[in-house]
Amino acid sequence: MPVIVKDWMLVKGVVFRLESGLPSEAKFLLEDFRLAVNNAIRAGLQAHITSRNAMVEIAYRDFRQEHPRMYSQHLVSAFEVAGSVLKNHRKRVRKGVTCRIPYVKRLMMKAENQAYKLDRESGTIDLPIRAGCHVELRLVVSQYHRKYLDDMALSLGSLTVLPDRVVVAFRKDAPKLFVPESALSLDTNERSLDGVFVEGGVAKAVKADFPEVAIIQQRHHDRRKRLQKKKAHDRRTSRNLCRTEGAREHHRIDSRLHQVADSVLKFAEERRSAIVLEDLKGFKSKRSKELNRRLSLWPRRKLHQIIEYKAQWKGIPVVKVDPRNSSRTCPTCGRIQDSRMGTEFKCECGWHLDRHINASMNLLQTAISKGMAGGLRFNPGAFQHDVMMTLYEPAMAARSEPNGTSGIVGMT
Ligand SMILES: [Zn+2]
Numbered sequence: 001m002p003v004i005v006k007d008w009m010l011v012k013g014v015v016f017r018l019e020s021g022l023p024s025e026a027k028f029l030l031e032d033f034r035l036a037v038n039n040a041i042r043a044g045l046q047a048h049i050t051s052r053n054a055m056v057e058i059a060y061r062d063f064r065q066e067h068p069r070m071y072s073q074h075l076v077s078a079f080e081v082a083g084s085v086l087k088n089h090r091k092r093v094r095k096g097v098t099c100r101i102p103y104v105k106r107l108m109m110k111a112e113n114q115a116y117k118l119d120r121e122s123g124t125i126d127l128p129i130r131a132g133c134h135v136e137l138r139l140v141v142s143q144y145h146r147k148y149l150d151d152m153a154l155s156l157g158s159l160t161v162l163p164d165r166v167v168v169a170f171r172k173d174a175p176k177l178f179v180p181e182s183a184l185s186l187d188t189n190e191r192s193l194d195g196v197f198v199e200g201g202v203a204k205a206v207k208a209d210f211p212e213v214a215i216i217q218q219r220h221h222d223r224r225k226r227l228q229k230k231k232a233h234d235r236r237t238s239r240n241l242c243r244t245e246g247a248r249e250h251h252r253i254d255s256r257l258h259q260v261a262d263s264v265l266k267f268a269e270e271r272r273s274a275i276v277l278e279d280l281k282g283f284k285s286k287r288s289k290e291l292n293r294r295l296s297l298w299p300r301r302k303l304h305q306i307i308e309y310k311a312q313w314k315g316i317p318v319v320k321v322d323p324r325n326s327s328r329t330c331p332t333c334g335r336i337q338d339s340r341m342g343t344e345f346k347c348e349c350g351w352h353l354d355r356h357i358n359a360s361m362n363l364l365q366t367a368i369s370k371g372m373a374g375g376l377r378f379n380p381g382a383f384q385h386d387v388m389m390t391l392y393e394p395a396m397a398a399r400s401e402p403n404g405t406s407g408i409v410g411m412t
Helices: 024-047 051-067 072-093 144-151 211-230 234-269 289-294 300-315 355-369
Strands: 002-006 009-017 110-111 117-119 125-132 133-138 155-161 165-173 182-188 190-198 202-209 275-279 318-320 345-346 353-354 383-392
Touching: 002 072, 002 190, 009 144, 024 072, 024 110, 024 125, 024 133, 024 155, 051 133, 051 289, 072 110, 125 155, 182 202, 182 234, 182 300, 182 355, 190 234, 190 355, 190 383, 202 234, 202 355, 211 300, 234 275, 234 300, 234 383, 275 300, 275 355, 300 318, 318 355, 345 355, 353 355
Parallel strands: 182 275, 202 383, 275 318
Antiparallel strands: 002 009, 009 165, 110 155, 117 125, 125 133, 155 165, 182 190, 190 202, 345 353
């Protein structure tokens, strides 16, 4: 997933498998790097600093002696990684979450772009270990990877080496957003995105269905509860089991959300649509605790995040609007209702429509009234009640091929 480095720079981490395992020199380097990161974390904590430069100043000489053989750029990069771990640690401490001294457990190393060479033609990385010692890493290059390797508008950022794979960061200037010719307004729900597509004064209903996300969440929640009960006498085991369960759950939901986002973006790109979404920030449900748990917001927030990042990479404008009253307002007469029960929105003025689609109309009207949707205009009366466009449905999951994207660029 692309990450915004500066306003104008986008970074996307692309995962590559290696043709053969990591050479032993590189394995040792990972261990040394982890050691250096953990030492730097301790040094930073003692001196109350988190910036890379400050750490270089106070600790570089000692580190040089402790790690005499490590390539100096890698050493500086270890300070950088330690710095980001410390910043997260400091944030947690400020929030009052008591936590232990942070410690990096997994084997990894990060090399800045000056500290490695990638031959984009052959897919070979030249990684310096120490003076006079380099290793060669041969990447498995698929068609998906070729897109990034061959696109010379993309420059290379950092390289993250893990025991079984590497992540290469590709960077590019943020593309200019296109001027929208249509709009795709989406109401985000637990099992679907529901909304309207508006083009040339005509509005049609659109839908992206992803019921499995909620099902997976529910199933794993139940299993977690059972595990906790069964292992109640052993808190550590139960915690570890839950963590593994959680990681698996996240992974499965994540890959489904990526598919949904891809279909939404493909649709928007082809029709030059601005995407309108509700702003979920600070959004808290007033429902009971039990319901809250089940309708956990994170997949929806995550879906928005993915859509926004990917849209930026493609230059598709995304508009976020305050969802207040969007499910209770009549888009034709403007009346606000007290309750929002039922699947159908009905108004005294005679307007009636699927509740979710109705909400998406209100989101779009908010965007238009605030001038956030270009010069687009929209009349709810022009809605075609008998048409439904499918952006995504579960059956599409089997057809889409897995992609190698992942969000691991940095270390947190
Ligand atoms: Zn009305």
